[in-house]
Amino acid sequence: xxxxxxxxxxxxxxxxxxxxxxxxxxxxxxxxxxxxxxxxxxxxxxxxxxxxxxxxxxxxxxxxxxxxxxxxxxxxxxxxxxxxxxxxxxx
Amino acid sequence: xxxxxxxxxxxxxxxxxxxxxxxxxxxxxxxxxxxxxxxxxxxxxxxxxxxxxxxxxxxxxxxxxxxxxxxxxxxxxxxxxxxxxxxxxxxxxxxxxxxxxxxxxxxxxxxxxxxxxxxxxxxxxxxxxxxxxxxxxxxxxxxxxxxxxxxxxxxxxxxxxxxxxxxxxxxxxxxxxxxxxxxxxxxxxxxxxxxxxxxxxxxxxxxxxxxxxxxxxxxxxxxxxxxxxxxxxxxxxxxxxxxxxxxxxxxxxxxxxxxxxxxxxxxxxx
Numbered sequence: 001x002x003x004x005x006x007x008x009x010x011x012x013x014x015x016x017x018x019x020x021x022x023x024x025x026x027x028x029x030x031x032x033x034x035x036x037x038x039x040x041x042x043x044x045x046x047x048x049x050x051x052x053x054x055x056x057x058x059x060x061x062x063x064x065x066x067x068x069x070x071x072x073x074x075x076x077x078x079x080x081x082x083x084x085x086x087x088x089x090x091x
Numbered sequence: 092x093x094x095x096x097x098x099x100x101x102x103x104x105x106x107x108x109x110x111x112x113x114x115x116x117x118x119x120x121x122x123x124x125x126x127x128x129x130x131x132x133x134x135x136x137x138x139x140x141x142x143x144x145x146x147x148x149x150x151x152x153x154x155x156x157x158x159x160x161x162x163x164x165x166x167x168x169x170x171x172x173x174x175x176x177x178x179x180x181x182x183x184x185x186x187x188x189x190x191x192x193x194x195x196x197x198x199x200x201x202x203x204x205x206x207x208x209x210x211x212x213x214x215x216x217x218x219x220x221x222x223x224x225x226x227x228x229x230x231x232x233x234x235x236x237x238x239x240x241x242x243x244x245x246x247x248x249x250x251x252x253x254x255x256x257x258x259x260x261x262x263x264x265x266x267x268x269x270x271x272x273x274x275x276x277x278x279x280x281x282x283x284x285x286x287x288x289x290x291x292x293x294x295x296x297x298x299x300x301x302x303x304x305x306x307x308x309x310x311x312x313x314x315x316x317x318x319x320x321x322x323x324x325x326x327x328x329x330x331x332x333x334x335x336x337x338x339x340x341x342x343x344x345x346x347x348x349x350x351x352x353x354x355x356x357x358x359x360x361x
Contacts, residue, residue: 003329004290049264051263051264051291051294052264052265053265055235055236055263055264055265056236056265058232058233059233059234059235059236059237059265060203060233060234060236060237061236061237062237063237063240063241065203065204065205065207065208065241066202066203066204066205067204067205068171068204068205068206069171069201069202069204069206069207070202073231074202074230074231074232074233074234075232075233076232076233077232077233078233
């Protein structure tokens, strides 16, 4: 606890500041921000294995290989293909 | 302390890193073939890279008294060109007898496409045919869970694959147990921003046990830390783990897996 608390405290504040920042810059509706807010609920649901469940919440839940590569890198959160739209523009 | 760096892309690191690793206790480094940051355009480009991994890089490491080993393959990021992949795989056996080659890797998936799956299966066929160890890369971020499941399905369906001779790398909390349950080895990669941190790695050891697991830095030209493995030893000691525990995870475990290759020599005895 003595070694871990301060760094984790700092990261939690980073998350809070990030969520404030994306709202200020009009990017709060980006699917990645939405996924982050949804996953963050798991932190305080009182159940164990939070790390595993957060990772699963941010994962592609489909099971079949994709037909072809998009040529783009992974972005950290999964978005249903029928909901894909251009990323939100900054103010 | 002593440790093995079982996954480091040293061609993209400086000699300062070699010096720091050896100073920290690194006793051997193993370098999987990986993506160059751009797609190579020809078989000749891959042949030159394999020469770098089997000729030049071991000599560079030797200047720091560090044994250097490597794995050979075509990276899944370059698997969309099936014709080039076929030709590269046909060329790989030319290098398998070289003294620092441990096996086929890091193969696997990147964006979980059908072409990547096809090339993964060809790599597994090649490894089985030539009785090689296998090192598997699992995809990044949101693709990891699905990709790990697809990889496990392919490996389990191949009759020639012996799980104890396969390590599935870059596991995290949502994939490690299913890899171990299937009998494979699991690699935990320590990255500053993604994959695992030293505290999370030690958490996984506490939850899953220390058998059939190794830790690596996967240091390359991206955001990564070539000293991530010895830094994790500090995290273990902070939690009260013994020197024997640290040695088992960071040295004896990788030695046990890698010694299945006739080309690997345990540094200083097991």
